[in-house]
Amino acid sequence: xxxxxxxxxxxxxxxxxxxxxxxxxxxxxxxxxxxxxxxxxxxxxxxxxxxxxxxxxxxxxxxxxxxxxxxxxxxxxxxxxxxxxxxxxxxxxxxxxxxxxxxxxxxxxxxxxxxxxxxxxxxxxxxxxxxxxxxxxxxxxxxxxxxxxxxxxxxxxxxxxxxxxxxxxxxxxxxxxxxxxxxxxxxxxxxxxxxxxxxxxxxxxxxxxxxxxxxxxxxxxxxxxxxxxxxxxxxxxxxxxxxxxxxxxxxxxxxxxxxxxxxxxxxxxxxxxxxxxx
Amino acid sequence: xxxxxxxxxxxxxxxxxxxxxxxxxxxxxxxxxxxxxxxxxxxxxxxxxxxxxxxxxxxxxxxxxxxxxxxxxxxxxxxxxxxxxxxxxxxxxxxxxxxxxxxxxxxx
Numbered sequence: 001x002x003x004x005x006x007x008x009x010x011x012x013x014x015x016x017x018x019x020x021x022x023x024x025x026x027x028x029x030x031x032x033x034x035x036x037x038x039x040x041x042x043x044x045x046x047x048x049x050x051x052x053x054x055x056x057x058x059x060x061x062x063x064x065x066x067x068x069x070x071x072x073x074x075x076x077x078x079x080x081x082x083x084x085x086x087x088x089x090x091x092x093x094x095x096x097x098x099x100x101x102x103x104x105x106x107x108x109x110x111x112x113x114x115x116x117x118x119x120x121x122x123x124x125x126x127x128x129x130x131x132x133x134x135x136x137x138x139x140x141x142x143x144x145x146x147x148x149x150x151x152x153x154x155x156x157x158x159x160x161x162x163x164x165x166x167x168x169x170x171x172x173x174x175x176x177x178x179x180x181x182x183x184x185x186x187x188x189x190x191x192x193x194x195x196x197x198x199x200x201x202x203x204x205x206x207x208x209x210x211x212x213x214x215x216x217x218x219x220x221x222x223x224x225x226x227x228x229x230x231x232x233x234x235x236x237x238x239x240x241x242x243x244x245x246x247x248x249x250x251x252x253x254x255x256x257x258x259x260x261x262x263x264x265x266x267x268x269x270x271x272x273x274x275x276x277x278x
Numbered sequence: 279x280x281x282x283x284x285x286x287x288x289x290x291x292x293x294x295x296x297x298x299x300x301x302x303x304x305x306x307x308x309x310x311x312x313x314x315x316x317x318x319x320x321x322x323x324x325x326x327x328x329x330x331x332x333x334x335x336x337x338x339x340x341x342x343x344x345x346x347x348x349x350x351x352x353x354x355x356x357x358x359x360x361x362x363x364x365x366x367x368x369x370x371x372x373x374x375x376x377x378x379x380x381x382x383x384x385x386x
Contacts, residue, residue, distance in 0.1 A: 007311075059317070065301075070300060093314065099314050242288070243286070
């Protein structure tokens, strides 16, 4: 068969079969390419979409990108049921099977080391949102522009700012506490940049966007911990996703410091917030 | 069934709202290997920035009756086909208005 080879993940050999109806990014069922005791999960993709030039254009096409990302994730998901996959970034493409084999040979030590680190573990995503202030929602939009004088305006602004800061402080505190609690059950954590608040489909502002690497046999307990935190503080919402393959932990460990740097960004009011509220 | 360990039922998956979560991982995370097909990663980073601004909002925007991204030829094949580019600026403007109209409620 002609076409290019799209690689989803690398894993160790596993006994179970993948779902027979599983399809990859271009509708082709994923195959297992066994080499040097490792498995590359591969499917055939057409040059019309995955040659260099075509792919560059395709990646800019939102509909195509969304469909491809979902298909990629579906294969990774199916693998996560039967083994611990090491997920590759979307659109990792080789000319033929021998290109995939060479790639395995070049990196087999890294693969083994990372697979050992991830073995028997999954990723859980936890996001914390600050919802709209219930008090200001109760007395709807009387913004400061109605102020009778400049002094009133400034006073109103000050009060609004203070209420706003209080809510942020509460959210920051909860997020930090939750993160600490959850970290105690996780083997590793990553703090990702918050998802865009104004435009994300989710209500409220995303203040914590964290990933936790958790052993499978601890996962149930982990989920219960998140569940317990859910109703703790009014106006603050906790959202759990997973189990994911360990996407956020697939890179080499040097990635950690860089990601920890997003912590300040991840928890606390973004600067542009100061200008809002009028 | 030979699962390598018991796992709780999936949370927050299979919903369309989850596209942002999927893209965040599939496009941004995962191990980076240069294949035979060389895609400039910078292109993907730029795209990701664009997505942070746009994709996360798709469902919400549709809900609100805004689909300007569908008319952005850089973001959708529909637009290239239908040549709706000119409407784009108008729709962007409308989104801006709606966004600023929303601001006082969300950020008191």
